[in-house]
Amino acid sequence: MTTHYLVLSALLFAIGGVGVLVRRNAIVVFMCVELMLNACNLAFVTFARQNGNLDGQLIAFFVMIVAAAEVVIGLAIIVTIFRTRRSASVDDASLLKY
Amino acid sequence: MGESITFWVLAIVSVIAALGLVFSRRAVYSALMLGVVMLSLAVLYAVQDAPFLAAVQIIVYTGAVMMLFLFVLMLVGVDSSDSLVETIRGQRFWAIVGGVGFAVLLGLGIGNAVVGSPKGLAAATQAGNVPSLAQLIFTRHVFAFEVTSALLITAALGAMVLAHRERTEAKPTQKDLSRQRFVTFGRTGKNPAPLPGPGTYARHNAIDMPALLPDGSVSPLSVNRYIARYEESQGILSPEVAQVLEQEEAALRANGHSTPTVAEEARDGGPDTEPMDEDGVVAVPVVRPRGESVRESLSEEDGK
Numbered sequence: 001m002t003t004h005y006l007v008l009s010a011l012l013f014a015i016g017g018v019g020v021l022v023r024r025n026a027i028v029v030f031m032c033v034e035l036m037l038n039a040c041n042l043a044f045v046t047f048a049r050q051n052g053n054l055d056g057q058l059i060a061f062f063v064m065i066v067a068a069a070e071v072v073i074g075l076a077i078i079v080t081i082f083r084t085r086r087s088a089s090v091d092d093a094s095l096l097k098y
Numbered sequence: 099m100g101e102s103i104t105f106w107v108l109a110i111v112s113v114i115a116a117l118g119l120v121f122s123r124r125a126v127y128s129a130l131m132l133g134v135v136m137l138s139l140a141v142l143y144a145v146q147d148a149p150f151l152a153a154v155q156i157i158v159y160t161g162a163v164m165m166l167f168l169f170v171l172m173l174v175g176v177d178s179s180d181s182l183v184e185t186i187r188g189q190r191f192w193a194i195v196g197g198v199g200f201a202v203l204l205g206l207g208i209g210n211a212v213v214g215s216p217k218g219l220a221a222a223t224q225a226g227n228v229p230s231l232a233q234l235i236f237t238r239h240v241f242a243f244e245v246t247s248a249l250l251i252t253a254a255l256g257a258m259v260l261a262h263r264e265r266t267e268a269k270p271t272q273k274d275l276s277r278q279r280f281v282t283f284g285r286t287g288k289n290p291a292p293l294p295g296p297g298t299y300a301r302h303n304a305i306d307m308p309a310l311l312p313d314g315s316v317s318p319l320s321v322n323r324y325i326a327r328y329e330e331s332q333g334i335l336s337p338e339v340a341q342v343l344e345q346e347e348a349a350l351r352a353n354g355h356s357t358p359t360v361a362e363e364a365r366d367g368g369p370d371t372e373p374m375d376e377d378g379v380v381a382v383p384v385v386r387p388r389g390e391s392v393r394e395s396l397s398e399e400d401g402k
Binding site: 015 | 101139146162174175190197208222231234242
């Protein structure tokens with residue numbers, strides 16, 4: 001049974017990764033990153049149960065905290081970029097190229 | 099057995115929702131799909147002896163993080179959909195190929211990582227899940243926990259600093275707005291007064307119902323042109339409204355004006371969209387084409 005959870009977690013992680021690569025809207029890219037973090041959390045919780053050790057759940061808890069902070073800052077940056085460029089597309093923020 | 103059923107149902111739901119998150123065109127659908135994934139993961143945590151994490155997942159992720167996502171989505175513009183132009187040729191195809199390969203690799207690697215049946219957390223959580231976690235957090239990992247609080251404060255401060263914007267000019271006061279309204283009135287003849295309320299004789303206050311003047315006749319100012327045009331095309335326009343519109347059109351033609359066409363109204367942003375200015379603040383309603391007679395919200399009208 002544990003393997004099933006881990007495979008599900010790997011699947012969700014890969015789907016999130018594809019989303020990050022494929023989507024152009026910065027907010028959706030961000031959501032895909034959240035999906036990847038959630039998939040990792042599922043793996044942590046599963047390993048905690050497999051090994052009879054609470055540390056996995058603890059790490060998942062810390063991941064959630066860091067993810068919350070990351071979302072706040074990331075969305076603030078997206079809003080700032082949107083204000084200056086009127087666009088939330090990741091392709092438009094390419095000023096460093098020139 | 100119960101766990102298998104829960105797992106298979108939620109696994110299918112969450113994978114489909116994750117695919118929907120990646121491939122749906124509209125960002126709001128993506129956000130809702132992400133909510134579905136997070137909720138099903140919360141249930142999976144609960145099944146796997148992690149009730150505390152399940153609660154935190156629902157409170158923090160589906161509660162706070164999803165709300166933040168939706169909030170920013172509404173702020174940035176819901177219809178800012180993706181451009182279909184590929185900046186790198188073949189990127190989408192190769193991304194999907196890479197994703198499938200990665201999933202297979204990870205699945206195979208992880209599938210062999212686990213040997214034997216799970217030990218379960220019964221031994222580790224004799225005091226219960228939450229007390230045992232608390233004991234770990236406040237003894238062995240107390241420093242990390244304290245640093246976390248610093249991180250959260252920094253994040254809150256950073257968000258405020260990043261999202262804050264100084265107002266470069268004074269906020270228009272009620273006096274300024276009123277003055278501007280009358281300047282517009284002098285220039286274009288746009289009605290400076292608020293739109294009429296439903297009236298004493300009104301039996302409905304829906305937006306497709308015209309306001310009634312004290313003599314019981316229809317006030318042309320209150321007729322929503324979009325709805326009137328639609329009803330006309332459907333042949334369900336009420337005769338009073340049609341008469342009023344015809345009179346108004348005749349009066350306008352006599353003055354040498356023509357009624358605003360759909361294209362003109364669309365160029366104005368339509369009567370009921372309020373343009374955002376640079377500050378991200380909703381622009382003052384003075385620039386709204388009041389003559390286009392969209393009924394304002396009733397509370398605003400009736401309060402006077």
